[in-house]
Amino acid sequence: MRILIIEPDRKLATVLEKSFKQAGFAVQLAHDGQTAVSKADDQRPNAVLCELALPGQNGVAFLQEFRSYQDWLDVPVFVYSQIPCEDTGLSARGWHKLGVHKYLYKPTTRLKDLHYAINQSLTNYETA
Amino acid sequence: MTAEGFSDTTVRALAHELKYPLVEIARHAELIADKQAAGEIQSTAEQTLRLIDSYLLCAQAEYGQLALEPVTAGSALYDVSMRLRNIEMPIVIDDRAHAPVMTHSGALTACLELCARTLVSSVGVTSVRLKSFNDRSGRIGIGVLVDANIQQDDFTQAIMRAGKSHMPLARVASRGQVSLTVADTLSKAIGSSLQVKKLGKLHGFITYLPKSEQMALF
Numbered sequence: 476m477r478i479l480i481i482e483p484d485r486k487l488a489t490v491l492e493k494s495f496k497q498a499g500f501a502v503q504l505a506h507d508g509q510t511a512v513s514k515a516d517d518q519r520p521n522a523v524l525c526e527l528a529l530p531g532q533n534g535v536a537f538l539q540e541f542r543s544y545q546d547w548l549d550v551p552v553f554v555y556s557q558i559p560c561e562d563t564g565l566s567a568r569g570w571h572k573l574g575v576h577k578y579l580y581k582p583t584t585r586l587k588d589l590h591y592a593i594n595q596s597l598t599n600y601e602t603a
Numbered sequence: 604m605t606a607e608g609f610s611d612t613t614v615r616a617l618a619h620e621l622k623y624p625l626v627e628i629a630r631h632a633e634l635i636a637d638k639q640a641a642g643e644i645q646s647t648a649e650q651t652l653r654l655i656d657s658y659l660l661c662a663q664a665e666y667g668q669l670a671l672e673p674v675t676a677g678s679a680l681y682d683v684s685m686r687l688r689n690i691e692m693p694i695v696i697d698d699r700a701h702a703p704v705m706t707h708s709g710a711l712t713a714c715l716e717l718c719a720r721t722l723v724s725s726v727g728v729t730s731v732r733l734k735s736f737n738d739r740s741g742r743i744g745i746g747v748l749v750d751a752n753i754q755q756d757d758f759t760q761a762i763m764r765a766g767k768s769h770m771p772l773a774r775v776a777s778r779g780q781v782s783l784t785v786a787d788t789l790s791k792a793i794g795s796s797l798q799v800k801k802l803g804k805l806h807g808f809i810t811y812l813p814k815s816e817q818m819a820l821f
Contacts, residue, residue, distance in 0.1 A: 484626075490631050490634060557622055583649075585630070586630055
């Protein structure tokens with residue numbers, strides 16, 4: 476299982492990379508949207524974990540671009556963000572349209588909960 | 604932009620900025636081999652993160668930006684218990700109301716958490732009870748009670764001085780004074796106010812909220 480992690484905070488990115496590798500994932504790491512697109516182009520990820528506060532292009536714009544590519548339409552996306560969901564201005568329907576499976580708020584989501592949410596969501600997605 | 608406006612914007616931006624290093628600390632702690640030390644670091648960082656979120660909610664509340672919605676008392680109490688899981692003492696949920704209230708979920712849970720932490724840091728309590736009940740006027744009381752023999756006057760003074768003093772619980776608390784003021788502001792933002800309550804041998808803070816007729820139909 477390959478996960479593309481888009482995390483601008485380099486220290487946190489390293490923590491996420493290490494924890495997902497320990498959990499058995501192959502990890503692709505990007506610190507901004509453009510690098511993420513080129514990494515996904517190199518090797519198609521099975522899932523994407525994305526912060527919304529990205530340098531240059533914000534996370535929603537990145538997700539819109541990501542979804543505009545036919546090849547990646549069915550790649551599950553998980554938002555793991557510093558921004559509370561209610562502050563984004565997007566409704567549940569809006570996130571659903573962007574193919575976001577789960578919105579996880581960083582300050583309250585521990586790594587083990589993050590792994591659990593992603594594994595459970597991916598299992599349900601594959602069996603559906 | 605006025606000086607006051609600039610100050611508010613800066614403080615809010617600073618609060619958001621502080622979340623970055625704290626998330627780094629909290630998540631990094633999860634990878635440390637010494638689980639006990641890691642747990643301590645993690646819980647301190649997470650508690651600080653929630654404190655920052657409470658202050659941000661408080662700032663939003665002062666601009667009247669909190670939208671009320673139906674929330675069941677039981678789920679609010681459960682959320683508070685999860686936020687308090689690092690206090691290392693029994694937390695009892697006593698949901699007698701079994702009903703939805705009109706509130707802002709984040710503000711209510713933050714308010715109750717701040718009250719509980721202030722009480723825990725104030726006196727030597729051995730357990731925390733999170734309680735909801737129906738009162739005679741048809742509202743629902745939700746609050747935090749502790750098993751400590753605290754003078755009623757301490758709390759009365761604290762509430763009277765909340766928002767006016769930096770140390771409303773000065774006689775009993777070494778910390779958490781600002782927290783109580785924030786809790787009181789959040790309580791007001793959801794259409795209530797913190798009240799001192801003595802139920803049997805327990806003392807604490809209760810906020811009274813209107814029932815949600817909308818959700819009660821279901």
